[in-house]
Every structure is written in structure tokens, then in C-alpha cells.
Amino acid sequence: MVEGLLQVARLESGTQQMAREDVAPSRLVESAVTALDVQARDAGVRFDVAGAAELPSVRGDPDKLAQLFLNVLDNAVKHSPRGATVHVRGERDDGAVVVRVRDAGSGLPEGAQARLFQRFYRGENALRNGAGLGLAIAQAIAQAHGGSITAANVDGGGAEFAVRLPLAT
Numbered sequence: 677m678v679e680g681l682l683q684v685a686r687l688e689s690g691t692q693q694m695a696r697e698d699v700a701p702s703r704l705v706e707s708a709v710t711a712l713d714v715q716a717r718d719a720g721v722r723f724d725v726a727g728a729a730e731l732p733s734v735r736g737d738p739d740k741l742a743q744l745f746l747n748v749l750d751n752a753v754k755h756s757p758r759g760a761t762v763h764v765r766g767e768r769d770d771g772a773v774v775v776r777v778r779d780a781g782s783g784l785p786e787g788a789q790a791r792l793f794q795r796f797y798r799g800e801n802a803l804r805n806g807a808g809l810g811l812a813i814a815q816a817i818a819q820a821h822g823g824s825i826t827a828a829n830v831d832g833g834g835a836e837f838a839v840r841l842p843l844a845t
């Protein structure tokens with residue numbers, strides 16, 4: 677947890693060492709899906725990934741960006757009911773790529789949107805022993821790459837997180 681907090685601080689202060697490589701977004705999604713394979717299987721949750729393979733590269737630190745997706749996909753799995761599918765959709769938007777991660781879980785806690793990405797925030801729907809740092813780290817990584825993450829509830833239930841990263845130019 678201390679390591680996570682230090683990481684947020686380093687990212688926000690710009691003192692974090694960051695590689696600058698061209699990275700294919702599909703590689704980032706694949707690494708997160710692979711890392712969560714056992715956890716997803718145990719939870720009876722599957723991933724449906726589309727549109728990522730066609731996306732152009734972004735520029736940045738592949739390990740940090742992989743962690744960003746891992747944190748968001750980890751939450752999606754944790755909050756999904758057994759038998760559900762987590763949909764990951766890649767799309768291009770202006771000078772950016774957007775990867776949407778949609779689950780069929782409980783949705784975001786009431787009024788949580790503004791606090792989700794704060795350090796230590798854990799909603800009343802928080803599960804198991806998280807520290808409330810996953811989204812703070814993910815947001816700090818996105819912002820360190822000139823990007824962002826937003827969250828919204830989906831009509832009919834569940835949450836959708838949209839990760840936006842500028843294209844490598």
C-alpha cells in the first residue's frame with residue numbers, strides 16, 4: 677500500500693521515471709487480460725475484447741500503461757456477478773484512442789463519480805481487501821501520459837470506464 681501511495685505521489689509530481697515507447701493498445705489490453713486470467717476464471721467472468729487490435733499506437737511507458745489497464749479490468753472483474761462478461765472496446769477519437777471497459781456489476785456508488793479517483797476512496801460496494809488506490813494510480817498514469825479516465829453508470833446496470841490516451845505523433 678505504501679508503494680502504491682509513493683507511486684501516485686511520484687506520478688503526480690512528475691518525478692516518476694517514464695519510458696517513452698510506441699505501444700500498441702492491444703498489447704496493453706492483452707497483458708491485463710492475461711494477468712487476470714485465473715482471477716476471472718475463478719469468478720466465472722469472461723472478457724470480450726473488440727476493436728483494440730486496429731488501434732494505432734500510443735506513446736509512453738508500457739509497464740505503467742499495462743498497470744493502468746490491469747487496475748481498471750481488475751475492478752471490472754471484482755464487481756461482476758458470476759457468469760457475466762466484461763466488454764472491452766477500443767475506438768479512435770480525434771487524436772486519441774479510447775478504450776471502454778464495461779461491466780454488468782452493481783454500478784458506481786451513488787454520488788461517487790467525483791471521488792472514485794481519489795486516494796483511499798472505497799465505496800460502500802468495495803470488495804475484499806483493496807486499499808482504494810487502484811483508480812488513483814490508474815488516473816495518475818493516464819494523466820502522466822496526457823490522457824484521462826472517466827467513469828459512468830450504464831443504463832440497465834453496471835459501470836463503464838473510458839480510458840483516453842493521445843496517439844503517438
Ligand SMILES: Nc1ncnc2c1ncn2[C@@H]1O[C@H](COP(=O)(O)OP(=O)(O)O)[C@@H](O)[C@H]1O
Pocket residue numbers: 747751752755779781782783784785792797798799800801802803805806807808809810811812834835
Ligand atoms: N467496476 C466498478 N463497479 C462499481 N464500483 C467500482 C468499480 N470500480 C471501482 N469502483 C468503486 O471505486 C472504488 C475505488 O476503486 P479502487 O481505487 O480500485 O479501490 P479498491 O479496488 O481498492 O476498492 C471501489 O471501492 C468501488 O467503490
Ligand SMILES: [Mg+2]
Pocket residue numbers: 747750751806810811
Ligand atoms: Mg481496485
